[in-house]
Amino acid sequence: MKIAISFGAFLPVPPLRGGATEKIWTAYATRLAARGHEVIAYSRQWPGLPDDAMLDGVRHVRLPGHDHYPRLWQNLLLDLRWSLRVRRALPKDALVISHNIALPWLLTTPPRRHAAPVAVTLGRMPKGQLRFYRRVSRIYAFSEAVRSVAHAQCHAVSPLIRVIPNAIDVASFAQPRHVHDPAAAVTIGYIGRLHPEKGLGLLAAAIRTIAQIPDLPAWRLMLIGPSDVAAGGGGAAWLHDLRRMLPDSSPRGVIEILPPIWNSAQLAEQYRQIDVFCYPSLSEQGETFGVSALEAMAAGAVPVVSNLDCFRDFARDGENAFVFNRNSANPAAALAEKITRLLRDSALRVKLANQAQATARRFDYEVVVPELETDLAALL
Secondary structure, three states: OEEEEEOOOOOOOOOOOOOHHHHHHHHHHHHHHHOOOEEEEEEEOOOOOOOEEEEOOEEEEEEOOOOOOOOHHHHHHHHHHHHHHHHHHOOOOOEEEEOOOOHHHHHHOOOOOOOOOEEEEEOOOOOOHHHHOOOOOEEEEOOHHHHHHHHHHOHHHHHHEEEOOOOEOHHHHOOOOOOOOOOOOEEEEEEOOOOHHHOHHHHHHHHHHHHOOOOOOOEEEEEEOOOOHHHOOOOHHHHHHHHHHOOOOEOOEEEEEEOOOOOHHHHHHHHHOOOEEEEOOOOOOOOOOOHHHHHHHHOOOEEEEEOOHHHHHOOOEOOOEEEEOOOOOOHHHHHHHHHHHHHHOHHHHHHHHHHHHHHHHHHEHHHHHHHHHHHHHHHO
């Protein structure tokens, strides 16, 4: 197969500045190329990266892109401009996988219809654009929650939807963990964009409660990720507010906000330092899967997540994770109760962590890529 993958206009590929879609679909591209397919990836021009080059069997074509803006309408206009550039560059006989909003519509609207099949991915919850995708060949949802929302918004495209979950490289995370010293601090961690929609204000309130409990074992909170708007963060002013919301570090609790880590090996090592991974996202319209939580599970951490539907594909409360009710009367207290229970009970942490690692193995690239390949072949 000849496969063209169109990434977004905002981040470089390979993922030098993060991005779950960029990381996962770069890995898909590499593995599809290794299985004998001709793969072309279209992404943003970036300093130090050639505009046209082969890497790991994939041809990378880089076009002028843009920084991310805080307003949705601005990003939609940039997506349209980007999609027009990609459309001009695409080979006519390539099966297209689009991570853009406008490109699928441009490629399937007469009179300039693309000759080969066009697939579109739903990287975020659909917001009404599905009615423009009736002529595409496939719509990839990353979770059952996304499929459900897509079906509700546009029944006409339901037969086109397939769930292809976000995959992870289990082996890179599941190295031997550090041996936890009972006298050492229990690490509560978050890795991802530092943005209010991720529920970090709620986490800060929960940590204030935890900091007032005198008989807990020593703990530390570690928040890692970008805060600048161009990288999808909440901006410098919001980061300042987050620091004010968090309590001061104390002898029983140390709090750190660390810069993003772009190197995959270093990031995996950070995951392995985490005992309790807290991902309290509130983004019903943005969260589609929760890759960070799954990566943490592969590394042996116990995830504590909100009750968003997107986490149901892998997180089961009390079995391999803790799930708190973000809609309760006091969600911060509900989150604090879950974290506190894990801080107190080391045996429970070990039990849930083992189950979490077993679950994560079902989402390995070696499991998901053959499913994707089979479905792409069916489109042809």
